[in-house]
Amino acid sequence: YLDTRKPKNFPPGPRWLPLLGSALTVFKTRKKTGDLPRMANELSKKYGPVLGLKIGIDKSVVVCGLHAIREFLLSDDLDGRPMGLFFEMRTFGLRQGLIMTDQSFWHEQRRFIVRHLREFGFGRRNMSAMIEDEAQLMVEHFKKNITQKNGYGVVQMDNVGGIHILNTLWTMLAGVRYSPEDKEVNKLQSNLNELFKNADMVGALFSQFPILRFIAPDFSGYNLYMNSHKPLWKFITEEVEHHKKTFVPNQPRDLIDVYLQMLNEKDKPHTFSKDQLLCVCIDLFMAGSETTTKSFGFGFTYLLLNPEVQKKAQAEIDVVVGRERLPTLHDRPKMPYMEGIVYESIRMFIGRGLGIPHRALKDTTLCGYTIPKDTMVIPNFYGILQGNEFGWDDPDKFRPERFIENDKIIPLPDNFIPFGLGKRRCMGETLAKANLFLFISALLQNFTFSIPAGCDPPSLDGNPGITPGPKPFKAQFRLRD
Numbered sequence: 001y002l003d004t005r006k007p008k009n010f011p012p013g014p015r016w017l018p019l020l021g022s023a024l025t026v027f028k029t030r031k032k033t034g035d036l037p038r039m040a041n042e043l044s045k046k047y048g049p050v051l052g053l054k055i056g057i058d059k060s061v062v063v064c065g066l067h068a069i070r071e072f073l074l075s076d077d078l079d080g081r082p083m084g085l086f087f088e089m090r091t092f093g094l095r096q097g098l099i100m101t102d103q104s105f106w107h108e109q110r111r112f113i114v115r116h117l118r119e120f121g122f123g124r125r126n127m128s129a130m131i132e133d134e135a136q137l138m139v140e141h142f143k144k145n146i147t148q149k150n151g152y153g154v155v156q157m158d159n160v161g162g163i164h165i166l167n168t169l170w171t172m173l174a175g176v177r178y179s180p181e182d183k184e185v186n187k188l189q190s191n192l193n194e195l196f197k198n199a200d201m202v203g204a205l206f207s208q209f210p211i212l213r214f215i216a217p218d219f220s221g222y223n224l225y226m227n228s229h230k231p232l233w234k235f236i237t238e239e240v241e242h243h244k245k246t247f248v249p250n251q252p253r254d255l256i257d258v259y260l261q262m263l264n265e266k267d268k269p270h271t272f273s274k275d276q277l278l279c280v281c282i283d284l285f286m287a288g289s290e291t292t293t294k295s296f297g298f299g300f301t302y303l304l305l306n307p308e309v310q311k312k313a314q315a316e317i318d319v320v321v322g323r324e325r326l327p328t329l330h331d332r333p334k335m336p337y338m339e340g341i342v343y344e345s346i347r348m349f350i351g352r353g354l355g356i357p358h359r360a361l362k363d364t365t366l367c368g369y370t371i372p373k374d375t376m377v378i379p380n381f382y383g384i385l386q387g388n389e390f391g392w393d394d395p396d397k398f399r400p401e402r403f404i405e406n407d408k409i410i411p412l413p414d415n416f417i418p419f420g421l422g423k424r425r426c427m428g429e430t431l432a433k434a435n436l437f438l439f440i441s442a443l444l445q446n447f448t449f450s451i452p453a454g455c456d457p458p459s460l461d462g463n464p465g466i467t468p469g470p471k472p473f474k475a476q477f478r479l480r481d
């Protein structure tokens, strides 16, 4: 009986059943609508934009409308991150790192990481040169894959950007760049892809019913979750050990060295530890490559389906950049169409999903409802980025023009908040946008992409999961005339 009682003034939502909470309604609506974000959008039509749920043992609130999402993301009381097995097991079972920590621990670490990444170019002018170099390597890699006989190449387009995108962050973090053919990194990225596909933002079955990890480790997703993380833990640990062996005091080569230097300080703040360094690297490995690679993948899904968009982008590139050199970030203000492609790629990615869950740090209110301490609160990006109630005409269409007026990028609409808002706002926005702009424009400057003969067109369904991803697809590419 107690299990079915909602806290006073809790946001409206489906009835809670003993043990299951609202899981049955969620499950049924999800089956009908296809995924969690659409499920929440559907239920919010009945219950309102602040949707109160309980899945297994966790009380959670999914926030759907723009007004409610803004109030939520800008509230300091809702700046925490959920606790629990699912979130902590990513990082060796520790509540450490950047993404899933909160309060003073998170403040201190986030400030330190952002400040020192800047020393290695993050968000600075030389970051552009670094991405341009990587874009050059990407173009060469594509050229190598064109066979003389056919005059074209074929690639697995949904994840081809993965290592190049990772490299732009990893050069600053660990001072290394990997070859796009590196077997280990490719395997790590495909492991994570698999993992992100098979769980979702509110956690896996084993986190809602923790006992299941002992009695049904396969069924509850526990084994898959653990096994997908182990190779990444090994990889990161080896990188940090290598840094320790080659470390020269006061001559930092990258962020890991700066962190090691801090670890050697006698009076370092207590939030700094070797474990925390490993967890920061894990978080940045995931956040830094996964999201941008998926936006890139969605971007090319639509570029393949809309050859006229490729043509318009190529015309703009030819006028502003020509063919003699690769595009740079200096060209960006003169290339609104390409920038529109970047925004649409991001909208098609994050607009299919839920954001990272937050946690109420104390009893508080949201849109007049009571949110008890420790409730998990999750923003739903689907409605505001892909629903037509927020001014998107044909929200399912990939239309870079929607961001352009009088040949200029328009001030971005209030509901275009793919990187979140407030103190927990994404710290990689500048890097992500620069990567997408430089990689996509460099490829379109050199190649034209099409659906390979005998292949189905890329699917628009996408894979739901922790973050949504494009369904795997191949692309054929030819050098432009």
Ligand code: HEM
Residues within 6 Å of the ligand: 073, 098, 099, 100, 110, 169, 283, 284, 287, 288, 289, 291, 292, 295, 346, 350, 355, 356, 357, 418, 419, 420, 421, 423, 424, 425, 426, 427, 428, 429, 431, 432
């Ligand atoms: C298109 C690409 C990307 C999108 C759409 C995106 C979006 C987001 C969103 C929505 C959040 C959550 C904000 C919140 O919890 O309220 C977030 C957090 C975060 N992002 Fe990104 N992101 C992208 C790329 C990147 C990149 C390249 C990095 C690399 C540095 C990065 C690092 C992070 C980190 C560390 C957090 C956690 C911040 C915190 O909790 O303090 N992201 N991102």
